[in-house]
Amino acid sequence: MKMFSVALLLLLSLGAQAQTRLVSIDGSITEIIYALGAQTQLVGVDTTSRYPKAATELPDVGYMRQLSVEGILSLAPTTVIATQDAGPPAVFEQLKAAGVDVVRIDDEPSVAGIQAKIAAVAEVVGAVDSGQQLQQLVEQQVAEARAALSSMRGKRALLLLGAGNRGLMAAGQDTQAQALLDMLGWNNVIDHHSYKPLNPESALAAAPEIVLVAQTGPLEVSSVQQQLALTPAVKDDRVVLLDAGLLLGFGPRLATALQQLEQALVAQPKMAGQ
Structure with a gap:
């Protein structure tokens, strides 16, 4: 007092x-x-x-x-x-x-x-x-980034919250992660609500084609790949790690997050196949 x-x-x-x-x-x-x-x-x-x-x-x-x-x-x-x-x-x-x-x-x-x-x-x-200028810029950039990701619409996706020592938490319904997946036209493979721990067996059964990891602490992509080794996402090299604030913050950098997803999931594979 x-x-x-x-x-x-x-x-x-x-x-x-x-x-x-x-x-x-x-x-x-x-x-x-x-x-x-x-x-x-x-x-x-x-x-x-x-x-x-x-x-x-x-x-x-x-x-x-x-x-x-x-x-x-x-x-x-x-x-x-x-x-x-x-x-x-x-x-x-x-x-x-x-x-x-x-x-x-x-x-x-x-x-x-x-x-x-x-x-x-x-x-x-x-x-x-x-x-007002920032609003216009954000709207334009997000629209362009979503269009660049349109070939991924309908994919089965898993969004994980990488919480450092607490491990990986799967994002379910009624989360900002779900809102992001809906925005992109991706289908969330998780049915439960909020965030809950995910074990490799459940991940394999869910069979995600894309795995996004929102990082809140130190985490290597190889660690995620090992835990989800038999999923389609890992086999097709579609595991993307991004900062949680960037990916799920829903701030003025949303377009930047989507652009990084496009680079990892769409542009980079095309370059590798040339």
Whole structure:
């Protein structure tokens, strides 16, 4: 409680300043802020904000679902912007009581959801025109990248969350991974909900033609190939590892993720066969 009081006094002492002091809670929001050129307003981010590298050098207020009001207030923010799945809810109520503007944004895993996030962030940082330009760029690039992957539509796909020492977790229904597969027209071979551990026997029975691994920790493609050795995806060399924030963050870099998938699954095999 003493820490809360000290942080509150610090916040109030700086309250008269006109400069925006922004704390971003969600990696996709942080990416948008940088894409809009508004990073000078940032004074802190959460642990999911790993891109660009400069964001990792800012003060870290912790994991987005386990936030501390003292940690945030210690940065004397004027505004905290977060997605709806950040929490706990009481933290945001305390921030409002302390006079901090709190902006909550829906995190729908879709192109429309990205566009909505861009619009909301652009309004907060005072870059509406730049936001509209970024929206147009994202829409165009994603459309082009999806078209380049159209030959893969209808494939049976398995998306794994590579969680370092926790092993591989298979993405099921009602996940951002499912939304990505739906966007690409790929069929998820996993029927269960959320993320659950996957054993080699289940992977073999599922017979995925494509395996995507969203990395959150150190992981080698050879390790995944060994665990899934008899699946069609491994036999056809269609196992792709990408950073989880890039692949599933549904931020302004979505097109970059799709372009990397196209390079690995479509362009590269063609080059090898020439």
